[in-house]
Amino acid sequence: MSIRVAAVADIHLDPAQRGSYRAHLDGIEERADVLLVGGDLTRHGTLDEGKIVAEEFQGLPVPVVFVLGNHDYHSDAEQEIIAVLRESGGIVLDDSAETLLDGRLGVAGGKGFGGGFAGKSASEFGEPETKAFVRHTREIADRWRVALKSLDTEYRVVLSHYSPVKETLAGEPPEIFPFLGSYLLAEAVDAEGADLIIHGHAHAGTEKGMTPGGIRVRNVALPVLRRAYATYCLDSEEC
Amino acid sequence: MDTPHYVAARVQQAIAEDGRTNELGIRVDVRGDQLFLRGQVSGEDQLHLLTDVAREAAPGLTVHNEVTCVEVRDPGEEEHL
Numbered sequence A: 001m002s003i004r005v006a007a008v009a010d011i012h013l014d015p016a017q018r019g020s021y022r023a024h025l026d027g028i029e030e031r032a033d034v035l036l037v038g039g040d041l042t043r044h045g046t047l048d049e050g051k052i053v054a055e056e057f058q059g060l061p062v063p064v065v066f067v068l069g070n071h072d073y074h075s076d077a078e079q080e081i082i083a084v085l086r087e088s089g090g091i092v093l094d095d096s097a098e099t100l101l102d103g104r105l106g107v108a109g110g111k112g113f114g115g116g117f118a119g120k121s122a123s124e125f126g127e128p129e130t131k132a133f134v135r136h137t138r139e140i141a142d143r144w145r146v147a148l149k150s151l152d153t154e155y156r157v158v159l160s161h162y163s164p165v166k167e168t169l170a171g172e173p174p175e176i177f178p179f180l181g182s183y184l185l186a187e188a189v190d191a192e193g194a195d196l197i198i199h200g201h202a203h204a205g206t207e208k209g210m211t212p213g214g215i216r217v218r219n220v221a222l223p224v225l226r227r228a229y230a231t232y233c234l235d236s237e238e239c
Numbered sequence B: 001m002d003t004p005h006y007v008a009a010r011v012q013q014a015i016a017e018d019g020r021t022n023e024l025g026i027r028v029d030v031r032g033d034q035l036f037l038r039g040q041v042s043g044e045d046q047l048h049l050l051t052d053v054a055r056e057a058a059p060g061l062t063v064h065n066e067v068t069c070v071e072v073r074d075p076g077e078e079e080h081l
């Protein structure tokens, strides 16, 4: 049976926009079975902004799965933001996996990180700062492998903030690609298998791309979509 | 007067790091004494704050704010995968 996945990222809510996004979520249960929100929920990563995000998505008739983005880390309140989102009934992935919809859908992921793309990426070499940057992404990718392995579901979707491929960055200046994503994320997902990868972060990027292993990638950053959320139907035979 | 290249870099950095804006995707170009901002933000008030931060970071330049607001439309069609 098919599953309809709604997805959006980079809503960047602040107090001035309270309630403005919620209005677009009316009737979501008629369009989708689950909503994935791919990070940059807030503008400055404060707990107050986190509470506004929690209110905005509270009590929806479909399960909501979040990952955080780089903006949500800016005020060193990421753990508190994760806590308020969970208290309000949301699922938050932090390099972890969750099984939904009576075991039919598995979602794995976390914020991801940068480093660049195969053949043109940073290496774990030289100064400690460079090594730490690359190691952060490598450790995330390793945790995603573990998370994906733990899922035994009909469909598997990966939710990230940073991009696993450069195709969905088209429109961004190539000079900043290493800060927008890493091929290590795609490599991990290609190794374990998934039906779809959702990400955001690249506001000037492109919606559609694919991993080297053939897994569909969708950049759902709000400025890319220019609509409240995208809806993807897994298993086209039934949609 | 500063080299336009570095003025643009300083303004872009200010827009990214200033708590009033924290906008990472704004393009800044300087031509003579004119400064141009391009990109997208999510709300009207951020538009004005961009102008404020750019003016403070580059006093003496005329700021042309060509940044637009992202318009959020209804969800639309689903894609079959």
Ligand SMILES: [Fe+2]
Binding pocket: A010, A012, A040, A069, A071, A201, A202, A203
């Ligand atoms: Fe963002």
Ligand SMILES: [Fe+2]
Binding pocket: A040, A069, A070, A071, A161, A200, A201, A202
């Ligand atoms: Fe981001």
